[in-house]
Amino acid sequence: MSKHGLKTPLSVLDLAPVLEGQTPADAFRNSLLLAQQVEKLGYKRFWMAEHHNMVSVASSATAVLLGYIAGGTSTIRVGSGGIMLPNHAPLVVAEQFGTLASLYPNRIDLGLGRAPGTDQVTARALRRDRLAAGSEFPEQVQELQQYLSFDNHTGPVRAIPGEGLDIPIWILGSSTDSAYLAAAMGLPYAFASHFAPAQLHAALSIYRKNFKPSEFLQAPYTMACVNVIAADTDAAANRLATSFYQLFLGIIRGRLRRMGPPIDSMEGVWNEYEAAHAQQMLACSFIGSSDTVQHGLQQFLNDTKVDEVMATAHIYDQADRLHSYELLRKLSDNLV
Structure with a gap:
């Protein structure tokens, strides 16, 4: 059992969603209110993800935003889920997260991904002459680890702050x-099953079978991110989920938009192919009343045996979003 009393620790992934009729500044305030609420509820981590060129996502300057969240909370771990390392010089990431860890000791996580977190045109704008950087991801992680190590105090290039600080690195x-x-690196592993569930089981198996203990981690540790939209009834939750479906439909169609309010039904909004495509990519989604979500999550834990669950909730109304996380926290006591 974790120090928070949860049998399976629960964490939160937030993208600072921008709603129709609102601005990124509103999204930031909503994210901070959410972080403060889930901290009170006993969630373990609050992570934010780097995305670019998306009108519905305001977490592009992830390290900056994490400072805002950490500054407005006091105990919950705050981190990246993740920083898309090929978009950045490892030294800059070491300095940014070294600064965060210096300001908020023992509370900062550094999750790293290899994807650009955007479309290819924007990736070229981000990486300029470094378009092959994704293939260099393992070397970039090692370079970042070197900057954060105490041993680097004799190196020609040093991360100040950052050097020698305890900043857990996760591979996403x-x-x-x-x-x-x-x-191979003996690091904790987090899988993005909230939008890419197809290879979840294969990835977990590979990680566990090939894990090599390291100075950072002695045994495999896994976390899976899932979509959770909980409400008082199945019908209410399914209606709330239409905001999520409309947002995802915009991604499928290449017509990005801010998240809009829920509607009564998706019938006539998407076609059969689009609905099937969305359902396939969103297979790790648990939508419904507390009983429905509990049943689905328990089956997910039985099947995956992950050590930690990270939930993300694309819900339009802030009160409904907070209520969803409250219900999830309450039902988690019954998960084994």
Whole structure:
């Protein structure tokens, strides 16, 4: 059992969603209110993800935003889920997270991904002459580890602050590639099953079978991110989920939009192919009343045996979003 009393620790992934009729500044305030609420509820971590060129996501300057969240909370771990390392010089990431860890000791996590977190045109704008950087991800992680190590105090290039600080590094994945890397490096592994569930089981198996103990971690540690939309009834939750479905439909169609209010039904909004495509990619979604969500999550834990669950909730109304996380926290006491 974790120090928070949960049998399976619960954490939160937030993208600072921008709602129709609102601004990124509103999104930031909503994210901070959410972080403060889930901290009170006993959630373990509050992570934010780096995305670019998306009108519905305001967490592009992730390290800056994490400072705002950490500054407005006091106990919950705050981190990246993740920083897309190929978009950045490892030294800059070491300095940014070294600064965060210096300001908020023992509370900062550094989750790293290899994808650009955006479309290819924007990736070129981000990486300029470094378009092949994704293939250099293992070397970039090692370079970052070197900057954060105490041993680097004699190196020609040093991360100040950052050097010698205890900043847990996680490897993030949405396929099997990063599972091999996390296992070889002896690092904790988080899988993005909230939008890429297809290879979840294969990735977890690869990671566990190939894990090599390290100075950072003696045994495999896994976390899976899932979508959770909980409400007082199944009908209410399914209606709330239509905001999520409309947002995802915009991604499928290449017509990005801010998250809009829920509607009564998706019938006539998406076609059969689009609905099937969305359902396939959102297979790790638990939508419904507390009983419905509990049943689905328990089956997920039985099937995956992950050590920790990270939940994300694309819900339009802030009160409904907070209520969803409250219900999830209450039902988690019954998960084994």
